[in-house]
């Protein structure tokens with residue numbers, strides 16, 4: 050009997066960071082004449098932990114900053130002070146790619162053990178996190194969203210040109226009830242349109258009431274949500290919805306808000322619920338959200354059990 054292809058496992062993105070420079074590595078770099086990157090060690094640790102757990106599509110761990118300043122610190126027209134971003138003029142694409150360097154570093158550490166996914170913070174989540182001093186009406190100005198989307202589109206192309214297996218656009222603010230959701234989703238679609246790899250949109254929280262809007266996205270291929278903390282979201286999607294719209298679900302099945310490491314049978318039960326409702330071929334298995342808040346060992350243990358559970362359900366290996 051032909052074995053079904055294994056279900057892909059991935060992560061949402063962020064990974065624990067232990068502050069400070071690895072002194073041994075830094076000194077070695079210094080004597081080798083290489084500029085010292087204080088985050089290289091954290092990025093390496095994030096990638097290697099995911100690879101060791103058996104994740105198929107890993108992230109760079111988003112180790113350099115929070116999800117907003119990771120981008121805003123590099124976008125002309127934005128200024129960051131004390132961790133807060135202010136829009137000070139018209140948003141322009143940066144002269145150099147924001148994400149290319151970390152994508153290449155993550156690929157180097159992943160080697161041939163895993164593929165690397167590119168992650169972008171969505172235009173509305175960035176815009177709504179800013180204070181606006183000049184150039185736009187306020188943080189709700191849709192022109193601001195549109196201009197940030199243009200910057201992110203270029204980043205998506207850079208990520209793909211440098212080997213991203215997929216691109217994920219994070220819009221957690223959508224679950225908090227934003228105005229003009231349709232226009233904001235169109236901005237996400239404008240980033241995704243015509244890209245050569247699958248594009249996911251990640252929105253955590255209880256998005257049951259928003260699934261109809263999300264399914265109407267034209268160019269996003271994967272809807273990535275939390276189902277461990279919000280199992281009711283599964284009731285809001287059907288197999289027909291997915292197959293009719295050509296989408297898959299990123300099925301968050303371990304909690305990112307609770308440090309208890311779920312055991313394999315618990316995760317197997319969660320995955321089986323999704324497989325029987327949506328079909329294994331329509332799923333990508335990942336955690337509910339980023340794992341930044343946990344100690345490293347917890348993040349690792351959660352991913353290891355998630356991969357074991359996926360293999361048990363999928364019958365692979």
Ligand SMILES: [Zn+2]
Nearest residue numbers: 221253338339
């Ligand atoms: Zn999230």
